[in-house]
Amino acid sequence: MRIRYGVVGTGALGGYYGGRLAQAGREVHFLLRSDYGFVRENGLRVDSVKGGFHLPAVNAYATVREMPRCDVVLVCIKTTGNAALPGLLRPLLHPGAVVLLLQNGLGVEEDLAAALPGVAVAGGLAFVCAQKKGPGHIAHLDYGDLDIGVPGATGADGGAASGVLGQVAEDLRAAGVPAKLAPDLAFARWRKLVWNVPFNGLTVVMGATTDRLVAHEATRELVRDVMLEVVGGANAVGVPLKESLAQKMIDNTLQMTPYAPSMKLDCDHRRPMEIEYIYDRPVAAAAHAGFDMPRTAMLARQLRFVQDCYGR
Amino acid sequence: MRIRYGVVGTGALGGYYGGRLAQAGREVHFLLRSDYGFVRENGLRVDSVKGGFHLPAVNAYATVREMPRCDVVLVCIKTTGNAALPGLLRPLLHPGAVVLLLQNGLGVEEDLAAALPGVAVAGGLAFVCAQKKGPGHIAHLDYGDLDIGVPGATGADGGAASGVLGQVAEDLRAAGVPAKLAPDLAFARWRKLVWNVPFNGLTVVMGATTDRLVAHEATRELVRDVMLEVVGGANAVGVPLKESLAQKMIDNTLQMTPYAPSMKLDCDHRRPMEIEYIYDRPVAAAAHAGFDMPRTAMLARQLRFVQDCYGR
Numbered sequence: 001m002r003i004r005y006g007v008v009g010t011g012a013l014g015g016y017y018g019g020r021l022a023q024a025g026r027e028v029h030f031l032l033r034s035d036y037g038f039v040r041e042n043g044l045r046v047d048s049v050k051g052g053f054h055l056p057a058v059n060a061y062a063t064v065r066e067m068p069r070c071d072v073v074l075v076c077i078k079t080t081g082n083a084a085l086p087g088l089l090r091p092l093l094h095p096g097a098v099v100l101l102l103q104n105g106l107g108v109e110e111d112l113a114a115a116l117p118g119v120a121v122a123g124g125l126a127f128v129c130a131q132k133k134g135p136g137h138i139a140h141l142d143y144g145d146l147d148i149g150v151p152g153a154t155g156a157d158g159g160a161a162s163g164v165l166g167q168v169a170e171d172l173r174a175a176g177v178p179a180k181l182a183p184d185l186a187f188a189r190w191r192k193l194v195w196n197v198p199f200n201g202l203t204v205v206m207g208a209t210t211d212r213l214v215a216h217e218a219t220r221e222l223v224r225d226v227m228l229e230v231v232g233g234a235n236a237v238g239v240p241l242k243e244s245l246a247q248k249m250i251d252n253t254l255q256m257t258p259y260a261p262s263m264k265l266d267c268d269h270r271r272p273m274e275i276e277y278i279y280d281r282p283v284a285a286a287a288h289a290g291f292d293m294p295r296t297a298m299l300a301r302q303l304r305f306v307q308d309c310y311g312r
Numbered sequence: 313m314r315i316r317y318g319v320v321g322t323g324a325l326g327g328y329y330g331g332r333l334a335q336a337g338r339e340v341h342f343l344l345r346s347d348y349g350f351v352r353e354n355g356l357r358v359d360s361v362k363g364g365f366h367l368p369a370v371n372a373y374a375t376v377r378e379m380p381r382c383d384v385v386l387v388c389i390k391t392t393g394n395a396a397l398p399g400l401l402r403p404l405l406h407p408g409a410v411v412l413l414l415q416n417g418l419g420v421e422e423d424l425a426a427a428l429p430g431v432a433v434a435g436g437l438a439f440v441c442a443q444k445k446g447p448g449h450i451a452h453l454d455y456g457d458l459d460i461g462v463p464g465a466t467g468a469d470g471g472a473a474s475g476v477l478g479q480v481a482e483d484l485r486a487a488g489v490p491a492k493l494a495p496d497l498a499f500a501r502w503r504k505l506v507w508n509v510p511f512n513g514l515t516v517v518m519g520a521t522t523d524r525l526v527a528h529e530a531t532r533e534l535v536r537d538v539m540l541e542v543v544g545g546a547n548a549v550g551v552p553l554k555e556s557l558a559q560k561m562i563d564n565t566l567q568m569t570p571y572a573p574s575m576k577l578d579c580d581h582r583r584p585m586e587i588e589y590i591y592d593r594p595v596a597a598a599a600h601a602g603f604d605m606p607r608t609a610m611l612a613r614q615l616r617f618v619q620d621c622y623g624r
Contacts, residue, residue: 205518206617216621219616295607295610297537298534298607301533302530302531305531
């Protein structure tokens with residue numbers, strides 16, 4: 001089977017992964033907004049630590065109505081735009097299509113599946129440092145792994161997606177992306193939250209990059225406490241993360257160059273932050289299982305205040 | 313008995329309360345640092361909502377060695393300078409003297425009593441808006457109440473102080489200060505912490521005055537959670553504060569004009585913040601009683617990071 005791909009949101013993530021698939025000869029249709037005219041004229045350029053490339057002509061669209069129906073749609077927008085997703089996706093999907101949400105946080109598949117009954121919804125977690133440099137110009141700085149999988153007992157029709165996902169992972173690997181099927185998407189999502197919850201929030205609230213947070217004892221210990229709280233939340237909902245993960249992630253972060261996570265970049269550019277899916281949903285899921293996450297909830301509130309004070 | 317007063321630290325607090333006592337004809341000896349020369353020459357000026365005054369000649373000293381021994385010493389420095397207190401006080405105290413610590417937080421009396429065995433140590437909580445405007449120039453903006461008392465079962469020799477404290481309260485009231493004996497100093501200290509812990513910390517970490525914190529739902533709810541946590545800590549150590557105090561204090565703060573608590577001013581002026589006695593000690597006391605204060609501990613860590621990043 002030859003998959004026709006759609007990419008909704010051609011920023012760093014969609015431009016990089018969609019661009020890799022197109023470079024490898026897959027059929028890829030890109031939905032763009034402000035970059036539409038530029039990419040239509042000039043194509044897509046990717047600088048990459050794994051070897052850059054330029055695609056002079058790509059299938060670029062300004063609206064979903066002009067796009068053909070696709071087999072697999074990679075959703076690469078921020079979760080802060082998810083309210084618009086059902087309307088964007090409906091014209092793009094033929095029966096049997098799979099939506100693959102490459103987004104952070106918890107509960108995105110469930111929400112979309114509830115809004116689009118009968119649609120197969122899968123999820124993916126990107127472990128990649130990439131950023132948009134300009135119109136149609138993506139820089140891939142480090143890493144690149146993509147874990148994809150179907151949600152568990154979530155109500156989403158993940159089962160129908162799992163066959164197609166194997167093919168997607170193969171296509172990605174053939175395009176040079178280390179993609180693999182996650183046997184347990186919930187595990188992968190919670191695992192990534194263990195890093196994202198402390199570092200996204202604290203880089204914003206403390207106004208500091210990751211290196212400074214782990215260099216100072218007080219914030220390093222706070223990062224550890226928040227990580228252990230997320231591990232506790234995961235365990236409460238039945239996801240068997242280990243507490244030793246916290247020290248491993250701190251050690252890894254100590255080795256990293258100074259880094260501003262996506263939420264810090266959103267804050268610096270006065271964009272909405274992904275507070276709901278990265279903070280509120282894990283807190284609510286854990287609370288539903290009887291586990292309190294006071295530090296995570298506190299970060300959420302601090303972040304809301306920062307976000308609503310933009311421009312003051 | 314006519315009390316001879318000493319004032320250690322002639323800033324907003326020491327200048328205001330010591331000045332009131334001197335204005336009312338009490339014998340008061342002021343220890344100053346940078347303002348010594350100016351006050352020696354020009355005296356002390358207090359602007360006050362309750363009526364200002366100028367004391368053209370006050371007993372001003374640059375070092376404790378020049379000061380006479382006193383009956384009651386009002387300690388009006390920030391707790392961040394408490395390591396120097398035993399050395400400062402020893403030459404000032406005759407047998408039977410009482411030290412009255414007008415400081416925020418928990419555990420100040422116990423620490424000083426341990427460092428100065430046999431000395432009677434009492435404590436006081438000032439509910440006053442006052443600030444230093446310039447050398448020897450204090451502005452009293454609002455309130456002014458002073459609750460004084462002896463620590464309970466703390467090991468400090470509070471009993472010896474209680475007789476003298478009645479006279480101190482009388483002297484203060486005669487000087488126009490609404491002073492009263494607190495029947496339970498621990499209760500008074502924890503009660504003040506219910507306001508100080510959320511607002512001192514959050515005005516610093518969020519970079520906002522009190523009005524903005526209570527105007528936004530997210531931070532107002534966070535303030536409430538932190539207040540309830542402090543009430544829980546108090547209850548755990550046997551101090552019977554009520555949860556309804558949180559809403560009362562939030563309502564009061566909603567009525568206040570935009571306010572920067574002392575810790576915010578310390579931060580803005582790049583001075584050390586009173587993290588130990590306002591945050592660490594309550595957390596430790598509650599933990600000793602088996603009660604966890606994760607939000608208060610988190611604020612302490614955020615504050616340490618802010619403080620150590622001064623000037624970066």
